Amino acid sequence: MKCLPQDCLRGFGLLCFAQTVLSMVVPNSTHLEAILEKYMDKEDESWVFKQRGKRAITEGDMHLILDLHNKLRGQVYPQASNMEYMVWDMELERSAEHWAHTCLWEHGPQHMLTQIGQNLGAHWGRDRPPTFHVQAWYDEVRDYSYPYPQECNPHCPFRCSGSVCTHYTQMVWATSSRIGCAINVCYNMNVWGMIWTKAVYLVCNYSPPGNWWGHAPYKHGRPCSACPPSYGGGCRDNLCYKENGVERRPAPELEETNYIEPEPEPRSRTQPPTPYPNDNVDRNEVVSTLQMCQQMDCETKLRDRCKGTTCNRYECPPGCLTSPGKVIGTGYYDMQSSVCGAGLHAGIIDNDGGWVDVTRQGRKPNFSKSYKNGIQSLGWVLLSANAFKVFSVPVKAVTCETTVAQFCPYKRPARHCPRLYCPRNCLHETRARVIGTEYYLDKSSICRAAIHAGVIQNHSGGYLDVQPVDSRRLYSGSYQNAISSESLQNPSGGKAFRVFAVI
Ligand SMILES: *[C@@H]1O[C@H](CO)[C@@H](O)[C@H](O)[C@H]1NC(C)=O
Ligand SMILES: *[C@@H]1O[C@H](CO)[C@@H](O)[C@H](O)[C@H]1NC(C)=O
Numbered sequence: 247m248k249c250l251p252q253d254c255l256r257g258f259g260l261l262c263f264a265q266t267v268l269s270m271v272v273p274n275s276t277h278l279e280a281i282l283e284k285y286m287d288k289e290d291e292s293w294v295f296k297q298r299g300k301r302a303i304t305e306g307d308m309h310l311i312l313d314l315h316n317k318l319r320g321q322v323y324p325q326a327s328n329m330e331y332m333v334w335d336m337e338l339e340r341s342a343e344h345w346a347h348t349c350l351w352e353h354g355p356q357h358m359l360t361q362i363g364q365n366l367g368a369h370w371g372r373d374r375p376p377t378f379h380v381q382a383w384y385d386e387v388r389d390y391s392y393p394y395p396q397e398c399n400p401h402c403p404f405r406c407s408g409s410v411c412t413h414y415t416q417m418v419w420a421t422s423s424r425i426g427c428a429i430n431v432c433y434n435m436n437v438w439g440m441i442w443t444k445a446v447y448l449v450c451n452y453s454p455p456g457n458w459w460g461h462a463p464y465k466h467g468r469p470c471s472a473c474p475p476s477y478g479g480g481c482r483d484n485l486c487y488k489e490n491g492v493e494r495r496p497a498p499e500l501e502e503t504n505y506i507e508p509e510p511e512p513r514s515r516t517q518p519p520t521p522y523p524n525d526n527v528d529r530n531e532v533v534s535t536l537q538m539c540q541q542m543d544c545e546t547k548l549r550d551r552c553k554g555t556t557c558n559r560y561e562c563p564p565g566c567l568t569s570p571g572k573v574i575g576t577g578y579y580d581m582q583s584s585v586c587g588a589g590l591h592a593g594i595i596d597n598d599g600g601w602v603d604v605t606r607q608g609r610k611p612n613f614s615k616s617y618k619n620g621i622q623s624l625g626w627v628l629l630s631a632n633a634f635k636v637f638s639v640p641v642k643a644v645t646c647e648t649t650v651a652q653f654c655p656y657k658r659p660a661r662h663c664p665r666l667y668c669p670r671n672c673l674h675e676t677r678a679r680v681i682g683t684e685y686y687l688d689k690s691s692i693c694r695a696a697i698h699a700g701v702i703q704n705h706s707g708g709y710l711d712v713q714p715v716d717s718r719r720l721y722s723g724s725y726q727n728a729i730s731s732e733s734l735q736n737p738s739g740g741k742a743f744r745v746f747a748v749i
């Protein structure tokens with residue numbers, strides 16, 4: 247499944263729908279009859295779809311599609327605490343039918359795309375059940391590691407190719423509780439420039455729409471522990487479920503459990519942020535992108551940026567000497583100071599820009615003013631405020647065997663690890679262990695864990711950031727990117743770490 251650049255560009259706002267990418271099935275032989283019969287009126291010479299009294303999809307296919315969605319939604323890993331049971335919606339079916347009849351291999355209609363999510367599939371040749379496409383959408387999960395999109399279009403819109411996950415994330419979007427699909431047979435359908443003489447076209451519309459940019463598809467936690475109150479505590483096969491459609495007494499609101507960290511803003515955004523068009527959508531808190539290094543403007547204040555645990559490394563653009571923003575303090579700085587201005591004042595970076603690590607210092611009683619490195623800082627006396635310090639970011643080359651335990655062991659308060667450079671060809675160092683997935687035990691090889699996580703590639707090696715974190719009770723092994731990682735439960739001693747791509 248490939249990503250069309252124009253789709254990615256369109257999706258590169260704050261809101262990214264499933265319609266960013268289309269799912270396609272490779273054609274084969276020509277046993278269409280069975281499928282055709284279900285949807286076509288053979289009496290009509292032109293095989294025009296029977297509009298009157300006929301559904302856009304058979305009852306049987308409807309159940310297949312719906313049941314598969316609910317089965318897969320109930321089985322997501324890690325488990326979802328707020329996944330809602332999906333029901334069929336005739337309005338969505340009708341809108342899907344309308345679109346399937348255009349035989350256009352693109353998302354639409356345009357005026358509905360802010361209100362619905364949409365997944366598309368098409369094939370020709372061998373008869374396939376519609377669930378074939380649904381399963382194919384779901385199988386994108388192999389490139390997805392909750393809550394991070396991992397390999398799914400990491401560089402859109404700059405380099406838009408490779409696998410995508412938006413069909414998967416729309417399918418398992420917790421709050422998308424209604425679905426309606428239609429199937430149509432299209433003649434001479436233009437699929438990315440290829441003309442398919444007879445294509446079976448599946449359109450599924452979802453509501454409320456999912457794929458909000460920067461949000462996880464669902465909250466992680468014990469199944470049904472974070473259902474919306476309207477479900478009245480009903481639960482079925484791990485899904486929030488309304489017994490007999492009856493709404494019961496609202497359950498108490500539950501605390502959010504899936505806060506990760508704020509989304510760093512991409513520097514070269516092509517359009518200003520637009521407000522969410524549908525603000526009552528229950529967004530599942532915030533998810534970071536792949537990188538720890540948050541790109542900043544010269545004047546961005548730490549206070550406005552630092553909300554999560556991993557926000558400790560920032561990239562300042564060149565040219566900040568002319569507009570360094572407000573800097574308050576010397577040695578340590580008020581949180582209202584600009585990070586890049588403080589970095590210049592402290593001599594951590596110069597006018598060429600660069601990386602700055604930040605450590606918070608808690609409250610300080612007074613901040614002294616001084617003129618250093620071309621920056622005049624302000625002072626407060628007897629006005630206590632939260633403070634931070636800035637540090638330079640060293641870069642260290644490591645070997646395929648280097649572990650976090652050796653290199654940058656976990657300490658409290660949290661400290662910064664240097665940025666690392668991994669050599670090529672760590673895939674071959676099979677003796678260097680990797681334990682875990684997404685969170686790795688600190689005895690794991692850093693570089694091999696980074697390949698496993700999809701942060702670097704074996705053939706090129708490259709830069710990455712590591713973040714040591716508290717140990718985990720369970721490390722689950724998985725096979726990813728040609729590396730099998732080990733599982734481990736309740737390890738004695740040892741801390742964990744995560745790896746982040748450096749773009
Ligand atoms: C096409 O499908 C047939 C079975 O229907 C299979 O034997 C054959 O290998 C397939 N060809 C390709 C190119 O996938
Ligand atoms: C900073 O504040 C403390 C009170 O907490 C005060 O004793 C000290 O003199 C102040 N220092 C300066 C340089 O103003």
Ligand SMILES: *[C@@H]1O[C@H](CO)[C@@H](O)[C@H](O)[C@H]1NC(C)=O
Nearest residue numbers: 670671672673704705706728
């Ligand atoms: C890993 O990268 C090295 C160096 O580029 C290359 O020679 C080797 O074939 C790669 N291994 C695999 C399994 O791709």
